[in-house]
Amino acid sequence: MPALPKDMVEIAIKTGASARAQVTTAPRFKAGDKVVARNINPPTHTRLPRYIRGKHGVVQHNHGGFAFADTRAHGLGDQPHHVYSVRFEARELWGDDAAPRDAVYIDLWEPYIEPAA
């Protein structure tokens, strides 16, 4: 691709480059579902932080389909997946010393989660 010319800069910035992408499979999860974040430790790119892995949360919302960062970072294509907003209680993440009402919300691509037992 050629250089972005000066007179196209503002329009390019205002258009952006959404990572939204069509997913052909039905979503595995829906709001209210109890899930557990998988314990994956790839040496490659992932957006599943260590502090969430193996922890139990509740799906809040399906944001829709997005290109998968884990594959896009390595030239393996968009491979879109559903991305869910998942709520993790602070005490689940950090133990009983955490504030009882607090929570972390994080966005998880479908491959990052499994149904909780």
Next chain:
Amino acid sequence: MDEHSHTEPPSEPTLRIKALESLLVEKGLVDPGAVDEIIELFEKRIGPRNGAKVVAHAWADPAYKKRLLEDGSKAIAELGFTGLQGEDMVVLENTPAVHNVVVCTLCSCYPWPTMGLPPNWYKAAPYRARVVIEPRKVLAEFGVDVAPDVEVRVWDSNAEIRYMVLPMRPAGTDGWSEEKLAGLVTRDAMIGTDIPKVKA
């Protein structure tokens, strides 16, 4: 570590960037005019005054507020704020029961169209490490005291959705114009590390 250690580079990066830019321009990959234009866009034209307008409009217009909370990207676009690092927006409402605060623990993701570029503290290790595990302590350092019966929600922007906090409208602002209301909305209030206040 002096206070500039996070911003003053060793001299080498300065030279390397000059070298890189000259090569990229020579190879036709970067237009020098575009370099100046994009710098100016983010230094002068895009910034948190955009987000403040969104917040003020939501405070003044309940129907807009409803649209904003239902579909952040669409409602923010009504005011003309769109694009890079804000294509997919979710707006988080602070209420008497819930206080929201946003972070990107893994890097520095931040909603550029409404808030411009993030401050250094948001991108540096201490905030990213601490706010998910001890949000109340972090908020207290910012001068925000959250009552024990209020729920603190920390939003980690690890994917491509970008988050912005809609703070509560302060008391004593009845009948204020949107412009005046926007003046109350700080950048930190839209991250969740400040609360808008009417100055005494």
Next chain:
Amino acid sequence: MNGIHDLGGMQGFGKIEREENEPVFHADWERHIFALLNLTIAAGQYHVDEIRHSIERMAPAEYLMTPYYVHWLHAAEDLLDKKGVVTHAELEQRVAELAKKGGK
């Protein structure tokens, strides 16, 4: 990867240092690497995900000790070399030329 960038929940980082009236850019080098990285993305050289992963692969101590935009320089150099667009050798040669000319 389980890199240094994955900071959520780590302890021992101390106070959050804030600069009063912080400018958008502190210096020209910040302005220019901001521009270069964004414009090379726009020119289709790489995705933001590749940039993030490049930064994640910085040596941990370097990641923590360098200013933010030095991370962007690292990614630009790394990825442009990997793609054969601007090799390390080419860049070093140009750096040497500019240094000789007295550029700073």
